[in-house]
Amino acid sequence: MIVLTQIEDVRAHLRAERLAAAKEGKELQVGFVPTMGYLHDGHASLLRSARMDNDLVVLSIFVNPIQFGPNEDLDRYPRDRDKDMALAKREGVDIVFLPTVEEMYPEPTKTKVLVSELTDHLCGATRPGHFDGVTTVVSKLLHIVVPNRAYFGQKDAQQLAVITQMVKDLNMDLEIIPCPIVREEDGLALSSRNVYLSPEERQAALVLSRSLRQAEQLARQSEGATAEDIFQELVRTIETERAAQIDYAEIRRFPSLAPVSGSLPVKEIEGKILIAIAVKFGATRLIDNVILTMEGDK
Template sequence: MIVFTEIKDVREHLRAERLAAAKEGRELKVGFVPTMGYLHEGHASLLRSARMDNDLVVLSIFVNPIQFGPHEDFERYPRDSDKDMALAKREGVDIVFLPSVNEMYPQPTKTKVQVAELTDHLCGAARPGHFDGVTTVVSKLLNIVAPDRAYFGQKDAQQVAVVAQMVKDLNMDVEIVPCPIVREEDGLALSSRNVYLSPEERQSALVISRSLRQAEQVAREQEEATAEDIVAELVRTIESEPAAKIDYAEIRRFPSLESIPGSMRVKDVEGKLLIAAAVMIGTTRLIDNVILTTEGVK
């Protein structure tokens, strides 16, 4: 495993690897997993998928300041380089790109990549400017690594949709590969921010996945269930936990993120549906979701 901290070095190395493969008459497939570090089994699952699909696996670790709002947790976002390197080695990563903020943004950036409409809802509404920071840094990383495939966890389903739209609109030559949410045995979705939770708060946080399962059950089993019914079930369950404060609880089409009329029966919606929630547990904001297809709904 090789660790690079400078853009020019990782580019030169990847260029040399591709040239060497071409001289041997083969095409080198590169898989890329962009992260903000503090790696867990959710990230490991992305790396395993990349390892299975590609000849070379590149992992980036960069806590991106421009996707954090002025009162968010950039400074205290969890970091553990030793743990990250150990997990990367365990999963057979070939290259780790570990740039500094100054390396990625040597001067204040005057160019930002913005995806319209998809970023107006859910986390985009709750965190203004967040997705501009995400799409800007992801576009930079994709330009640096130039992978064949890039892997993103479905826990942030909106991010997956936004990045896929950016890649499509800008004709980027990369396949975006969404990967399933990885959960603890009790259902809690893995997140680097889970470390903020006290033991009591962690127990309270289980209401999020429980509420999504129950909302999904209503969607699948109740013939006349409407979008409004799904959201009502989601809200009712979350509000049953005193420590939980809802940021949003919604059902939308996926991946367009278009709204669904409240009176519309779920079974009448074509394609995929996203049931998503963002919930404050104490001072920690957690997101989770389920995606279902109407084919599986009565």
């Protein structure tokens, strides 16, 4: 495993690897996992998928300042380089790209990549400018690495939908690979921000997965349950936990993120629906979701 901090060094190394493969009559398959570090088993699952699918795996670690709002947690976002390097090595990463802010943004950027409509709601509604920062940095990273496949976790389902749309709209020559949410044994979705939780908040946060399980059960088992019924069940369950402050709870089609009519029985829906929540526990905001494949009224 090698660690590179300069954009040109990453490009040069990958050019050399691709040339060496071409001389052997092969096309080098490159898998890419972009992260903000403080890696956990959720990130490890992305790296394992990339390792299985590709000849060479690139991991980037970069806490991207332009996706944080003025009152968000950029300065205190958790960082642990030694732990990150150990996990990357354990998972067979070939290249770790570890740029500085100055390397990625040597001067204030005058160009941004904006994905409309998909970013207007859910996290986009309460974090203005967040997804503009995400799509801009991911676009930059994809142009630096030029992977065959890039791996994103389903836990941030809106981000997954937005990145997939960006790649499609801009005719980027790669495949976006969605990967399942990884959870603790008690159901809490793994997140770098879980470290912020006090023991009491950590226990309270279990209401997230519990509310989603109950919403999913209602959607699958109740013949006439509407989207509004599922929404009400979701909110009712979350509100049983006094420490929980709901930011949003929504049901949308996936990956279009189009709204679902509240009066529509969910069993009549064809395709996928996203049940997504964002909830604060103290100062810590956590997201979680479930994506259901519905078969329509057959």
